[in-house]
Amino acid sequence: MPAALRGIRVLDMCIVLAGPTCGRALAEYGADVIKIDPEHRQPGLTPWLEVGRGKRSICLNITKPAGLDAFYRLVETSDVVLEGFRKGVADRLGVGYEQLKRRKPGLIYVSINAFGQQGPWAVRPGFDQNAQAATGMQVRNGGRDGVPAPPPYTFNDYGTGLMAAYGVIMALLERERTGKGQRVETALSYTASTFSLPYMLDYVGYDRNEIEGPDAKGFNALSRLYQSSDSWFLLSVEDFEGWNRLTRLDSLKHLRGKPEFATAELRDENDEQLSEQLALTFRLNSTEEWARILKGVGVTAIPNQTISELREDSYAQRHSLIQSAKHPDFGRITHGGVSPQLSRTPAVAARSPAFGGDTESILRELGYASPEIDKMRASGAIPRTASVPIA
Template identity: 30%
Template sequence: MFLPTYRILRQYNKQINSFRKKSVSSSNGSESPLDGIRIIDLTRIIAGPFCTMVLSDLGAEVIKVEQPNHGDPCRKWGPFINNTHESCYFISINRNKKSMCVDLKHPEGKNILLELARKSDVLIENYVPGKLDELHLGYKDFKKVAPHLIYCSVTGFGPKGPYRDRPGYDVIASSMGGLIHSTGALDGEPVKVGVAITDITTGLYAHGAIMAALFKRTRTGRGQKIDCNLLSTQLATLINLGSNYLNVGKESKRWGTAHESIVPYESFPTKDGYFTVGAGSDAQFTDFCKRINHPELSQNSKYSTNELRVRNRQELEPLLRSIMKMKSNEEWNKIFLGASFPYGPVNTLKAAFEDEHIKAINLVKTLDHPVAGKIKVVGPPVTYNEGGNYVKSPPPVLGQHTNEILTDLLNLGEDHIEDLRKRNIVQ
């Protein structure tokens, strides 16, 4: 894998750091919520990196510690940008971070990490439970040298129970946690969600837990251990489906895009695609029927209430499909303009990113990457009126900031660092 040397990147890093400082005060002179917070990121793939990206958007300095010569495995997951080895996958969840390569199995590598912990606020890792304890880099080891440190573990199944030692991936947790069983066409095969949604929601739970622990530390001065896992997150996010089973023993089933409790609430085929409509109240259904030029449907005694529409869905839904099929998505968009009910086309990614609303809110950001050139990322979806979320720098090249961190934070001399490099302890 081609990588610029750390010497070539020094000037680039200085420019990025200068931009970081400017962006901090770019909104009414206010700082971001997590300015001054430093996070050691030992995570890979999605859940952990997504969590630390959210925290980095909020101002935290995130140091991504990677394995020399290899790095995060998703660096190798294509497609790649502009004929480089820079992965779209990696770029999607690693902006605003610094990359430092350290061999954690080497005693000197461990010491570097322990020293870094003394000057950091949070450590987040996603190793199988017990793996870092074997390396003497578990919570107890860090607590001895940095009792203020908040240590967050993100795993597949948590530190307890018969599955604790099993590796966990999104598709496994969503399989075992009931999501895939509930997703797919009516009477069809189970279907995986298009993105790793269980990883993402676990990362969001971890982000919230870390924020809460930081807030508690302002009162106690102490750090603590946090455990988040994919399977527990998946069950927690079943919401009404989980409640239905737990309280009345009702098993879930696949509904495609439809809703078992609301009719109409699904994607209907049109002349040129699919269009989604949801009528959550009887008044909304009446408005919908008027706009599709069939007001008699809302007056029909079989469909006058949502309870009746659900009961008679097998008769009503085919009628609505035949009506919606008569016009294009663009035509339905114009007909439904100003409607009381929610609606929208089923967009391709091209249509989604070219939507006038997405362009108007400037959600997509363009960054200068030191290797890949111009890259685009989806910015933070949350805004603050005083400070908050900023896309400050592109995802780092592997080992891009090793020298900076060893020099500026740990006060190591150039000769010492060069010796560590020659022995492959750092990169």
């Protein structure tokens, strides 16, 4: 089947997670993504295997004249450039938006950093936790009256990469209509703000009652995590009929007759007490037993799974949430699947390349002959070896 982004070439100059996630997302749908790194900027093995999938890799030192010239020749064959430099660095290197736009007017140029391209924070370096701190995420995670704490997952990195890919697709669609390229800007702090939209809402008379802090287990007593005799599960009771079904169980029917739980409003007022009552009952059986019992009365209970359990889960395998492939250098690699599953143009399964392993083949595609490639090796524009081992 044809890939959705077949024929689109992307130059990925980014490091760490956010920018490379954008490149990987585009590669998963068929874009020819070329990862560009200087030889000395070797990635960590784990992120390389995670966000390097589906790309080709060229080691190119653009601070060398021959390296910069090769980059310019690549730009002329490309649709998209991804960069993650601090403000001003790309211009200084000769690869800024205005500089490349003159060479390729239809270019989509994507800038990804921590705090955007404008204002006093634009020159600040930053990682996911910086953006979390600046947008209130760590306060919410620690609780307003507690100690701020970072979430244990870099979702702004991954989210920003996906937001950038979203921006690329929109810019490509707009170019189809006008023939013109444009610059796309996104940042970790922008993504953190987007993920925080419910908490930013305010209006006259709005009474904030948000869950927050490390002890939060859910939204209320009927939509939260409970501990069973052997693990945890999520209870989800959505409406009055769900409450009736739940309290038909012999072990919970005593709750139906309690006046403090008689209506949805009263249950909300006495939420902590209801949580305590349910928690006492749910500790009596295993998660597997509760999932079976609650399913029998039409109530949703989702067991909490570990990653190792998810890898063996038939649902995850059937829907390609977990994928596995043989890598020639690192053996069998297991990784997550993709979310948008297209019927006509599905995602393309691929592995990560050898670091710099496509350098010579890409240069030959550009028309470089062996003597020119040898001169580039001698000048330090490309490595002397065919690929560079990742430590």
